[in-house]
Amino acid sequence: xxxxxxxxxxxxxxxxxxxxxxxxxxxxxxxxxxxxxxxxxxxxxxxxxxxxxxxxxxxxxxxxxxxxxxxxxxxxxxxxxxxxxxxxxxxxxxxxxxxxxxxxxxxxxxxxxxxxxxxxxxxxxxxxxxxxxxxxxxxxxxxxxxxxxxxxxxxxxxxxxxxxxxxxxxxxxxxxxxxxxxxxxxxxxxxxxxxxxxxxxxxxxxxxxxxxxxxxxxxxxxxxxxxxxxxxxxxxxxxxxxxxxxxxxxxxxxxxxxxxxxxxxxxxxxxxxxxxxxxxxxxxxxxxxxxxxxxxxxxxxxxxxxxxxxxxxxxxxxxxxxxx
Numbered sequence: 001x002x003x004x005x006x007x008x009x010x011x012x013x014x015x016x017x018x019x020x021x022x023x024x025x026x027x028x029x030x031x032x033x034x035x036x037x038x039x040x041x042x043x044x045x046x047x048x049x050x051x052x053x054x055x056x057x058x059x060x061x062x063x064x065x066x067x068x069x070x071x072x073x074x075x076x077x078x079x080x081x082x083x084x085x086x087x088x089x090x091x092x093x094x095x096x097x098x099x100x101x102x103x104x105x106x107x108x109x110x111x112x113x114x115x116x117x118x119x120x121x122x123x124x125x126x127x128x129x130x131x132x133x134x135x136x137x138x139x140x141x142x143x144x145x146x147x148x149x150x151x152x153x154x155x156x157x158x159x160x161x162x163x164x165x166x167x168x169x170x171x172x173x174x175x176x177x178x179x180x181x182x183x184x185x186x187x188x189x190x191x192x193x194x195x196x197x198x199x200x201x202x203x204x205x206x207x208x209x210x211x212x213x214x215x216x217x218x219x220x221x222x223x224x225x226x227x228x229x230x231x232x233x234x235x236x237x238x239x240x241x242x243x244x245x246x247x248x249x250x251x252x253x254x255x256x257x258x259x260x261x262x263x264x265x266x267x268x269x270x271x272x273x274x275x276x277x278x279x280x281x282x283x284x285x286x287x288x289x290x291x292x293x294x295x296x297x298x299x300x301x302x303x304x305x306x307x308x309x310x311x312x313x314x315x316x317x318x319x320x321x322x323x324x
Contacts, residue, residue, distance in 0.1 A: 032250045033060070034270045038076075038083050041272040044249075045089045052260045053268055055091040056128060056246070057084070060273040061099040067108060070101035074112045076273075078119055085123040092126035094269065097140045110143055121153045126176065128217075131157040133184040134191070141168065148175060155215075160202035161191045169205050169213070178217035178246065179205050199225075207232060216243040217267060221252050226259070240264060 034044035045055045059076050061069075077095060084091050095116065101109040113129075120127045129144050131137060144156045155176035158169045162182065169177065181202050182191070192198045202220075206229060209216045218229055226245060233243065244265035247256055260266040 032248075033272055034249050035272045036274055038080055038272070041080075041270060042083050042087050042089060045091050045270060046087070048268055048270075049090050051257050053256060053266050054244075055089070055268050055270045056094045057091055058094045058096075058130070058269065058271045059099070060271050060275040061096070064099055064101065064103070067101060067104060070099070070104060070108070070112060073099045074116060077116050081116070081120050081123060081125055084125055091270070092128065093120060094128045094130050096130045096132055097143065098132055098136060102136055102139065106139060106143075110146070113143060113147065117147050117151050117154055121151050124153070126153050126155065128176070128178060129154065129156040131159055134162070134186050137162075141172075144172075144175075158205055158209075160205055161186065161198045163190060163192070165201060165205055166208070169209055173209065173213045175213075176215040176217070177209055177213060178219050179209060180219045203228060210238050210243060211236065217246050218243060219246040219269070221247055221255075223255065226255075 035041040041057065045057070048055055057080055059073060059080060061073050064070050064073065077093060077100075081093060084093075093116070095113075097109055097113065100112040100116075117127050129140060131140060141156065144154055147154050155178070156172060157178045157180055158165050158172070159180055159182035162168070169179075179202065181198050192201060203225065206216065206218055206225075210229075210233065218225070220226065229243075229245075232238075233240075240263060244267050245259055246267045246269055249268050249270045256266055256268060
């Protein structure tokens, strides 16, 4: 738990985020992101598609505090949607409302989201609303619910560590949902703290939506969970077109290809852009063992010992001081 909290604190450090953005290539960021440009990302997606693996694309962004930044993020996502269509790749969009202005003005954010969903709908492209910390949760759900009144290409994420998750999955059972464990630090009043409790709720949510929901995206790198789901869908005669497994870009790639080869729907969460540091720290907070799952060393041999201690915080700190 201490290690998890530490990684979350690193993800929220603006100085480390900005330094990582500058030094991403030196730190091996290409191991955890599909590219820094749309063109690089589309090339990565085309390669994944050759293995019958679909993708969900996340335009990374942290600490959006102005309408200009949010508008730039919107324009980038609209360009990604256009690129998906023009290149005819098997991919859809994942986005965070905070990246589109949620912390600035709710109506402004909703207008940005509406424009994105509308354009995606015109190309029959799905848009998934990633959920963030608890303070943003209900407002984000409200916007998903409102957009779903007009569009049928929106879905969202249910985080298993929240006590309210069972109520939320019931409410949104008629939508495509991604089920995750959760990657933010939340207090005991609203969220499970024990890994076993989170794991048990995660399985319960997956089973509920597989039996009652529209489509289930099971986001996990845990082979035990995957084996459980395989048995569950077989025992309950749930067809493969009702669910998919999801993993992060660059993690357990052999298992990704194996599951796709077995005939399961498989989707890779594909982040791109320079704002990779907060994203990666939250992945380590979710599961510190993820350090060992990256296909290539995230850091070079020269800095690998640093990764074991602070996932690059020390290296970034030194780079920051050196350039003051």
